[in-house]
Amino acid sequence: MNIKLLGVAMLAxxxxxxxxxAKAPNGDDKVLSVxxxxxxxxxxxxxxxxxxxxxxxxxxxxxxxYVRQMAQNQVAQSFIFQKILxxxxxxxxxxxxxxxxxxxxxxxxxxISRSPNAPKTMEEYYGHHPFGADRARKEFLDGLxxxxxxxxxxxxxxxxxxxxxxxxxxxxxxxxxSSVATAEKAALDKIKALKDELDKTPAAKLPAKxxxxxxxxxxxxxSAKGGDLGEFTRGQMVKEFDKVAFSQPVxxxxxxxxxxxxxxxxxxxxxxxxxxxxxxxPASPEKVSASHILIKVPEVQSxxxxxxxxENLKRQDERIFxxxxxxxxxxxxxxxxxxxxxxxxxxxxxKPAESPVEKPAEK
Numbered sequence: 001m002n003i004k005l006l007g008v009a010m011l012a013x014x015x016x017x018x019x020x021x022a023k024a025p026n027g028d029d030k031v032l033s034v035x036x037x038x039x040x041x042x043x044x045x046x047x048x049x050x051x052x053x054x055x056x057x058x059x060x061x062x063x064x065x066y067v068r069q070m071a072q073n074q075v076a077q078s079f080i081f082q083k084i085l086x087x088x089x090x091x092x093x094x095x096x097x098x099x100x101x102x103x104x105x106x107x108x109x110x111x112i113s114r115s116p117n118a119p120k121t122m123e124e125y126y127g128h129h130p131f132g133a134d135r136a137r138k139e140f141l142d143g144l145x146x147x148x149x150x151x152x153x154x155x156x157x158x159x160x161x162x163x164x165x166x167x168x169x170x171x172x173x174x175x176x177x178s179s180v181a182t183a184e185k186a187a188l189d190k191i192k193a194l195k196d197e198l199d200k201t202p203a204a205k206l207p208a209k210x211x212x213x214x215x216x217x218x219x220x221x222x223s224a225k226g227g228d229l230g231e232f233t234r235g236q237m238v239k240e241f242d243k244v245a246f247s248q249p250v251x252x253x254x255x256x257x258x259x260x261x262x263x264x265x266x267x268x269x270x271x272x273x274x275x276x277x278x279x280x281x282p283a284s285p286e287k288v289s290a291s292h293i294l295i296k297v298p299e300v301q302s303x304x305x306x307x308x309x310x311e312n313l314k315r316q317d318e319r320i321f322x323x324x325x326x327x328x329x330x331x332x333x334x335x336x337x338x339x340x341x342x343x344x345x346x347x348x349x350x351k352p353a354e355s356p357v358e359k360p361a362e363k
Contacts, residue, residue: 034083054130166309227291
């Protein structure tokens with residue numbers, strides 16, 4: 001679970017108040033207040049400048065205004081969640097052990113290890129953070145205790161038997177796989193029957209017959225056009241299909257072709273040989289136009305280990321619980337917006353449902 005995934009959407013339904021431009025005690029412009037804690041315009045601008053400076057010349061000139069707006073949103077979100085979530089976690093006594101911090105740091109470094117110039121140590125990461133090492137370290141630890149709090153709160157409420165749910169999912173996959181052989185035989189029988197029907201069709205009527213059967217039977221979206229795939233070059237189709245399409249004579253229906261999608265009947269309708277470059281005319285590769293009929297076959301799914309399924313189920317539930325938990329906390333908080341550009345990113349409270357209008361009694 002990543003607390004950053006909660007984002008602005010978690011602020012939907014928050015009671016937000018606005019007032020005239022106000023000043024902080026030091027004379028600075030206030031832009032947000034969360035449970036009495038003040039975020040000032042100069043603090044926001046300083047953070048935005050730090051973010052922009054860290055990007056250097058990577059941001060195109062015509063995108064800088066947009067990036068600054070996104071950075072402002074990020075700063076405001078961080079402030080809101082810090083004042084609501086991190087302080088709630090600390091008030092409840094949640095803290096991170098050295099072992100938990102080390103595990104989280106190792107996981108974090110591993111997750112970014114493939115990024116260009118990825119830091120090798122946390123000190124290197126903190127040292128290059130746009131907000132400075134001390135603040136980066138604090139935000140990292142705050143994120144850890146927030147997630148620890150949410151997991152602990154979820155554990156108090158959860159009564160889910162994850163092992164039982166995992167067994168059900170695995171059983172469903174095994175059942176599906178056992179039915180694939182039967183489904184594949186049925187698909188092969190059907191494609192053979194269509195092939196027999198086409199083989200009995202006179203050559204003059206074959207294109208029209210093929211199109212009719214494709215419309216009635218093919219599982220490909222091209223069925224709406226009678227199975228017509230248009231023109232393509234070598235390599236644009238899957239290997240097995242490609243091989244048949246470029247070796248098949250025109251207006252001859254192929255034998256059933258098996259691909260990862262199922263069984264196909266292929267009919268090449270036109271061939272265009274490769275053309276060498278000549279003068280101003282560029283070279284052109286070999287091309288064919290073809291139609292096909294596809295009878296799909298369900299895929300055999302890999303059977304996951306029970307521990308993997310349990311972990312996935314837990315993560316799904318964690319995300320759902322986290323959203324509700326955070327939204328409930330935010331709804332109970334007092335958030336004030338003092339500037340128009342901050343009211344935009346913090347949505348207003350949801351309107352209460354209107355009372356139903358009573359129908360007049362019938363006379």
